[in-house]
Amino acid sequence: xxxxxxxxxxxxxxxxxxxxxxxxxxxxxxxxxxxxxxxxxxxxxxxxxxxxxxxxxxxxxxxxxxxxxxxxxxxxxxxx
Amino acid sequence: xxxxxxxxxxxxxxxxxxxxxxxxxxxxxxxxxxxxxxxxxxxxxxxxxxxxxxxxxxxxxxxxxxxxxxxxxxxxxxxxxxxxxxxxxxxxxxxxxxxxxxxxxxxxxxxxxxxxxxxxxxxxxxxxxxxxxxxxxxxxxxxxxxxxxxxxxxxxxxxxxxxxxxxxxxxxxxxxxxxxxxxxxxxxxxxxxxxxxxxxxxxxxxxxxxxxxxxxxxxxxxxxxxxxxxxxxxxxxxxxxxxxxxxxxxxxxxxxxxxxxxxxxxxxxxxxxxxxxxxxxxxxxxxxxxxxxxxxxxxxxxxxxxxxxxxxxxxxxxxxxxxxxxxxxxxxxxxxxxxxxxxxxxxxxxxxxxxxxxxxxxxxxxxxxxxxxxxxxxxxxxxxxxxxxxxxxxxxxxxxxxxxxxxxxxxxxxxxxxxxxxxxxxxxxxxxxxxxxxxxxxxxxxxxxxxxxxxxxxxxxxxxxxxxxxxxxxxxxxxxxxxxxxxxxxxxxxxxxxxxxxxxxxxxxxxxxxxxxx
Ligand SMILES: [Zn+2]
Numbered sequence: 334x335x336x337x338x339x340x341x342x343x344x345x346x347x348x349x350x351x352x353x354x355x356x357x358x359x360x361x362x363x364x365x366x367x368x369x370x371x372x373x374x375x376x377x378x379x380x381x382x383x384x385x386x387x388x389x390x391x392x393x394x395x396x397x398x399x400x401x402x403x404x405x406x407x408x409x410x411x412x413x
Numbered sequence: 414x415x416x417x418x419x420x421x422x423x424x425x426x427x428x429x430x431x432x433x434x435x436x437x438x439x440x441x442x443x444x445x446x447x448x449x450x451x452x453x454x455x456x457x458x459x460x461x462x463x464x465x466x467x468x469x470x471x472x473x474x475x476x477x478x479x480x481x482x483x484x485x486x487x488x489x490x491x492x493x494x495x496x497x498x499x500x501x502x503x504x505x506x507x508x509x510x511x512x513x514x515x516x517x518x519x520x521x522x523x524x525x526x527x528x529x530x531x532x533x534x535x536x537x538x539x540x541x542x543x544x545x546x547x548x549x550x551x552x553x554x555x556x557x558x559x560x561x562x563x564x565x566x567x568x569x570x571x572x573x574x575x576x577x578x579x580x581x582x583x584x585x586x587x588x589x590x591x592x593x594x595x596x597x598x599x600x601x602x603x604x605x606x607x608x609x610x611x612x613x614x615x616x617x618x619x620x621x622x623x624x625x626x627x628x629x630x631x632x633x634x635x636x637x638x639x640x641x642x643x644x645x646x647x648x649x650x651x652x653x654x655x656x657x658x659x660x661x662x663x664x665x666x667x668x669x670x671x672x673x674x675x676x677x678x679x680x681x682x683x684x685x686x687x688x689x690x691x692x693x694x695x696x697x698x699x700x701x702x703x704x705x706x707x708x709x710x711x712x713x714x715x716x717x718x719x720x721x722x723x724x725x726x727x728x729x730x731x732x733x734x735x736x737x738x739x740x741x742x743x744x745x746x747x748x749x750x751x752x753x754x755x756x757x758x759x760x761x762x763x764x765x766x767x768x769x770x771x772x773x774x775x776x777x778x779x780x781x782x783x784x785x786x787x788x789x790x791x792x793x794x795x796x797x798x799x800x801x802x803x804x805x806x807x808x809x810x811x812x813x814x815x816x817x818x819x820x821x822x823x824x825x826x827x828x829x830x831x832x833x834x835x836x837x838x839x840x841x842x843x844x845x846x847x848x849x850x851x852x853x854x855x856x857x858x859x860x861x862x863x864x865x866x867x868x869x870x871x872x873x874x875x876x877x878x879x880x881x882x883x884x885x886x887x888x889x890x891x892x893x894x895x896x897x898x899x900x901x902x903x904x905x906x907x908x909x910x911x912x913x914x915x916x917x918x919x920x921x922x923x924x925x926x927x928x929x930x931x
Contacts, residue, residue, distance in 0.1 A: 340818070342809060343739040352814065384758055390821040391758065391807075405820065407809065409763040410739040412776060413626040413714035 334359055335398045337366065340405040345383075349374045363387065364394035366404065383408055415845050415924075416490045417483050419475030419530075421466055423498040426505045435490035435510045442516035444523040448507040450500045454550065458543035464497045464506065466536045471495075474611070477850055478529040484854060486522035487841070488513050493526055495536060521704075532640050533615045594684050596638050609797050610638065614684075616796045619643035619703055621694045621722055622712030623674040625657040625781030626736055626788060630710050632660060633789035635678040639796075641686045642678060643706055646671040647693035657778035694718050699725045708795050709733040710788055716763045723748070723755035727830040734791045734803075736784045740774050741813040743784035745803050746822075747791050751893045752805035753822035756830040780812055824893070842910060843903065843924040848872055855897035855921075858883070858890070860909045865901060871927060880905045887916040895919045902926040 334357045341349050349370075360366045363385045370376065385392055386405040398404075416435055432445065450462050479491050490512040500506055509526045513519040530536075541547045596613075599605050605613075616639050620630050623646040634642055650658075650665050650673060660677050661670070671689035678687045692698055694713065703709055703725050711722040711733060719737065726733035732749040748754045756762070787803075787810070794801045802808070802819055809818045824831060846852060849872050857875035859866055866877055878890075880900070887909075890896060896913055898906035898920060906922035913920035 342742055342811070352811070381761065382763065386820040389819065391753075391823065405809075405818070407744075407807070407820070409716065409759055410737040410742065410744050411714060411716045411719060411763070412738045412774065413622055413624055413712050413736070413781060 335361075335400050335402075337398055337401070338403045339370070340403065342406070343408045343410055344378060345374075345376060345406050345408060348376050358398060361397060362394065363392060363396050363398065363404065366398060367394075367406065370406075378408055416492050417476075417479045417488075417845065418491075419472060419479050419493045419534075420495075421468060421472070421497050422494050423496070426494055426496065426508050428505065428508065431492065431494065431508055431510060435492050435512045437490050437512045439514065440489050440512035440519075441514055442519040443510065443512045444516070444519040445508065445510040446523050446527050447505045448527070450502050450504050450506055452502050454540060457540070459502070459540050460543045461502065461541045462500045462506070463539040463541070464495070464500065464536055465539070466495070466497050466534070468497075471534045471536060473850070474534050475530060476847065478526055478533065480846060480850060481529070481853065482511070482522045482525045483845075485525065486511075486513065486518040488518065488522045491522060491526065493530060495530070495534070497536075529615060533611055594638060594682050599637060604797055604799055612796055612798075613638050613793070614640045616708065617641035617643070617706045618708045618710060618792055618796075619645065619706035620710045620712055621645045621699075621718070622714065623658075623660075623670040624648075624654060624712060624714060625776065625778070626712035626714075626738070626785035627674070627710075628658045628660045629782055629785035630712055630789045630792070631674055631678055632681065633786065634792060635682045635685045635687070637789075637793060638682060638684060639792075640684075641688065641706070643688045643690060643702065644671045644674045644678070645690040645692065645694060645702065646674070647691060657776065657781050659778075659782075694721055696721055696725070700729065703729055703731060707731065708792055710792055711735040712785065712788065719755060720759075720762050724830045727754050727756075732795050734788045734795070736788045738776060738781050738784050740776060741780055741811065743780060743787075743810045743812070745784060745787050745791065745808045745810070746806070747795065747801055747803040749804065751824070753824045754828065754830050757825040757828040758807070758822055760825065760827070760829055783812060784810065842914075842921060843907060844897070844921045845924045846897070848899070848923070848927055852897065854895055856894050858896050858898045858909065860898050860900050860905050869901075869927070871899065875899070880909055883909050884912055887912040887918065890918060892918065897921055897923060899923045899927050901928065 336355060336357055338355050340353045346352055358366050358369060360369055364380060367380055380394060384407045385394060386407060387396055387402055452459055475493060479493060482488055483491055488511050493509045495507045509523050511519050511522045537549055539547055539549050596610055600610050618634055618639050620627050623644050631644060649667055649669050650661050652666050655661060655663060661673055665673050669691045671691045675687045675689040678685060690702060699721060709722060709726045709731050711719060713719060726748060730750045735746045735755060737744055791801055791803055806819050806821045852873055857873060859871055859875045859877045860880040860883055862879050896918060898909040900906040903922055903924055903926040910920040910922040
């Protein structure tokens with residue numbers, strides 16, 4: 334199990350009902366982590382509609398999770 | 414031999430001779446512009462003109478404009494001559510000539526030079542009217558020079574005259590009258606100063622979207638004295654806009670926002686040339702409009718517009734400041750040719766409707782207010798050359814928690830927007846520049862040996878990397894930079910530039926090298 338801190342924005346924050354959480358994940362990469370959380374919180378956005386950032390930098394979905402990583406899921410935002 | 418020069422002449426211009434001076438066998442196009450003395454101005458019959466310049470400052474600024482044009486448009490030969498002294502009707506007051514390999518750049522560069530000269534070079538014109546009266550006009554820089562008492566004194570004419578004569582300047586014509594814009598509060602900042610203020614005045618900024626984000630952007634940029642401000646918005650004001658779009662009044666509902674904004678901004682600062690465009694941004698219209706601006710600001714509220722603006726900015730190699738909001742959150746991103754664009758992050762684009770805009774998701778007025786203010790600030794940083802963490806990153810602001818997060822973004826190798834302009838117009842291997850003037854767009858790499866550097870240091874900022882050490886590993890210089898290699902005569906610099914180019918870097922060498930007594 335990997336312990337990661339998650340930050341949600343926009344629609345994801347609304348659907349998760351929280352801005353952040355720390356989760357114990359059995360996933361090995363960012364893609365698996367999102368799928369896991371999507372299942373848990375009922376996120377409507379597909380992975381292809383999002384970007385993931387790990388430790389302050391945009392990352393590939395295949396990036397391996399390491400203990401203590403800070404993961405941010407970012408949906409595109411359009412309003413103005 | 415390359416001519417890049419700005420000069421004054423107190424004698425009538427010899428156009429044939431001037432044309433000859435920019436002839437170049439390597440060029441396929443030549444464009445020239447003549448500004449003439451005409452017989453009327455502002456409804457008054459003009460008999461003759463007198464031009465006066467603060468030459469030390471004016472030649473420097475004029476030369477800078479020529480170098481900018483050369484750099485931007487790849488001009489081979491460029492020359493501008495401005496008359497001073499007494500001129501009769503029909504005489505040529507200013508002449509610009511440019512030669513370039515292809516015609517498109519010649520037109521663009523010629524236009525750029527004359528527009529910038531008009532805006533930025535301190536030249537004053539005295540009109541002698543048929544009725545015997547006379548008056549100084551076009552003293553565009555008086556306000557910005559007000560703090561700079563040295564150059565002010567050197568104008569050699571009395572500003573008090575302006576307030577007495579209702580016809581003499583844009584400022585005096587303003588209905589509120591007689592109060593000149595005062596930039597002193599920003600000009601006190603070390604990063605602004607008189608030079609920064611003249612950059613702001615010379616800047617041309619296109620703001621797309623005159624809504625929740627656009628209103629603060631436009632207001633602050635007009636207040637700051639940005640010389641040319643384009644306002645593009647195809648929408649008319651709706652009553653539901655007013656809680657966040659504070660430039661407008663409830664009696665304005667139903668009128669086009671671009672026109673409303675233009676009115677308010679002109680009232681805020683009559684020095685600003687405000688250009689409204691009552692249309693939505695689309696690929697078909699945007700490129701043509703954006704080409705005439707230096708910075709693009711995306712204040713739109715839908716994905717299709719965001720991506721159109723992104724793609725046009727990347728294609729035209731214009732810096733752009735993007736922002737968008739969602740309820741209590743916002744994102745800001747500054748893009749330029751070297752940093753990640755929207756499509757580097759979202760190559761597939763994004764569909765409207767998937768995540769909601771203000772109408773669907775709701776928004777509190779100050780949220781776009783804050784994000785728009787950030788955009789205005791980022792635009793000023795771009796103009797003033799102040800580096801920003803919003804470049805090469807997305808800044809995410811959560812205004813409920815007041816947390817701000819920077820997420821670094823890299824340029825994607827397969828970015829669909831960057832791909833085409835990525836195969837850039839090949840940079841020339843050698844370029845001519847005057848290192849005593851600020852060098853825009855290049856990191857100067859001094860490839861001389863330490864002893865040479867100590868004996869004759871370069872006037873501006875530079876990186877010192879002797880040729881031998883550079884050749885050990887040219888890839889030690891980071892990708893994405895633009896390197897101008899300099900040595901004493903130009904040969905070592907050319908070798909260095911070639912090595913850098915072979916390693917995929919953008920590099921050129923300074924023709925002729927750097928000498929103390931040029
Ligand atoms: Zn890109």
